[in-house]
Amino acid sequence: MASQVAQERIFNFSAGPAVLPVPVLERIRDEMLCLPGAGASIMEISHRSKQFIAIHEQAKARLARLLNVGADHEILFLQGGARLQFSMIPMNLLQGREQPAQYILTGSWGKSALPEAQKVGPVEVLFDGKETNYDRLPDISKLAIKPDASYVHITSNETIQGVQFPADLDTGTAPLVCDSSSDFLYRPYNMDRYGLLYACAQKNAGPAGVTVVILKKELLERSSAELPGYLNYANQAAADSMWNTPPTFAVYVLGLVTEWLEDTVGGLEKMHALNQSKAKVLYDILDQNPELYMGHARKQDRSLMNVTFRFPSEEIEKQFLAGASAAGLENLKGHRSVGGIRASIYNAMPSEGVQALASFMTEFAQKHG
Numbered sequence: 427m428a429s430q431v432a433q434e435r436i437f438n439f440s441a442g443p444a445v446l447p448v449p450v451l452e453r454i455r456d457e458m459l460c461l462p463g464a465g466a467s468i469m470e471i472s473h474r475s476k477q478f479i480a481i482h483e484q485a486k487a488r489l490a491r492l493l494n495v496g497a498d499h500e501i502l503f504l505q506g507g508a509r510l511q512f513s514m515i516p517m518n519l520l521q522g523r524e525q526p527a528q529y530i531l532t533g534s535w536g537k538s539a540l541p542e543a544q545k546v547g548p549v550e551v552l553f554d555g556k557e558t559n560y561d562r563l564p565d566i567s568k569l570a571i572k573p574d575a576s577y578v579h580i581t582s583n584e585t586i587q588g589v590q591f592p593a594d595l596d597t598g599t600a601p602l603v604c605d606s607s608s609d610f611l612y613r614p615y616n617m618d619r620y621g622l623l624y625a626c627a628q629k630n631a632g633p634a635g636v637t638v639v640i641l642k643k644e645l646l647e648r649s650s651a652e653l654p655g656y657l658n659y660a661n662q663a664a665a666d667s668m669w670n671t672p673p674t675f676a677v678y679v680l681g682l683v684t685e686w687l688e689d690t691v692g693g694l695e696k697m698h699a700l701n702q703s704k705a706k707v708l709y710d711i712l713d714q715n716p717e718l719y720m721g722h723a724r725k726q727d728r729s730l731m732n733v734t735f736r737f738p739s740e741e742i743e744k745q746f747l748a749g750a751s752a753a754g755l756e757n758l759k760g761h762r763s764v765g766g767i768r769a770s771i772y773n774a775m776p777s778e779g780v781q782a783l784a785s786f787m788t789e790f791a792q793k794h795g
């Protein structure tokens with residue numbers, strides 16, 4: 427991007443909607459007026475057109491390849507964000523059942539998912555990290571997971587607190603339901619472990635407007651015909667996510683991001699290695715300056731996506747944010763519910779951005795340490 431606009435791009439540590447890969451943005455720009463073969467933009471053509479159908483199928487196929495999704499799972503593209511899934515999941519998988527859904531609360535998003543399920547059916551809380559201000563994950567082997575639970579719900583990455591499950595959990599015969607909104611596609615997954623994995627796109631996979639739901643086909647049998655049509659997974663699966671007009675632009679960008687992951691990054695193992703090395707750069711600085719950069723998450727539970735820390739005083743925090751902003755490092759303020767700093771370093775955050783933040787943090791520590 428040689429233009430002046432490109433030179434004005436900041437290093438964007440926003441938690442979401444968040445940074446997208448520059449090659450994806452360039453491709454959108456190049457195809458904005460005329461999608462190849464369509465003679466119009468992606469936003470101006472029918473979702474039944476052969477161009478859009480190809481985009482939709484490609485996006486699904488690339489997701490399936492990246493995540494090794496087999497024939498026993500269905501991939502849906504829905505709207506309403508992750509929050510609609512907080513409701514759709516219990517409406518489809520819990521309504522009318524006696525066996526409880528079990529929730530593991532490791533931060534703000536899990537806490538928000540819980541009351542939506544309680545409106546629908548029996549729910550148990552297996553773990554609540556409240557006592558330690560959601561700075562850690564539970565030892566799963568010590569939790570009373572019921573083999574016949576309707577499902578077990580986790581949040582793989584708590585975006586606000588910055589705690590993340592580093593591997594796929596094994597919940598046995600109880601279907602694992604995972605909110606992966608802020609770490610979708612950050613590493614390879616063992617999809618056999620997941621009854622249902624869902625993610626809004628606007629953190630790690632694309633723009634706001636589309637939410638990916640990948641669920642085991644056998645779970646579709648639970649969806650009651652009494653449910654409103656849009657909210658019924660079986661209905662959505664039968665219509666290949668086109669029961670109503672899908673968010674065509676968002677699906678197109680999601681497809682371009684999966685293409686970037688496959689063809690430019692080289693797959694999710696490479697993406698994972700990059701994410702590990704980016705996060706290490708920042709956590710090393712926290713560990714070297716623990717009195718200035720007070721990390722929120724317990725060390726072994728740290729997120730590779732959202733690096734959260736506080737300062738000994740609000741005055742230092744203000745100076746940090748002002749200095750960072752002057753250096754082109756933006757959107758570092760933590761969520762209003764927890765304060766402090768949050769550096770979101772999703773897949774699309776380039777290493778140069780992390781290096782620039784690291785240099786700034788090292789210099790700041792020399793002045794304030």
Ligand SMILES: *Cc1c(COP(=O)(O)O)cnc(C)c1O
Pocket residue numbers: 442506507508509510535581583584585605606607608626629
């Ligand atoms: C952002 C976020 C949500 C909410 O997503 P919406 O699309 O705004 O509904 C839910 N869960 C997690 C983990 C998130 O990061």
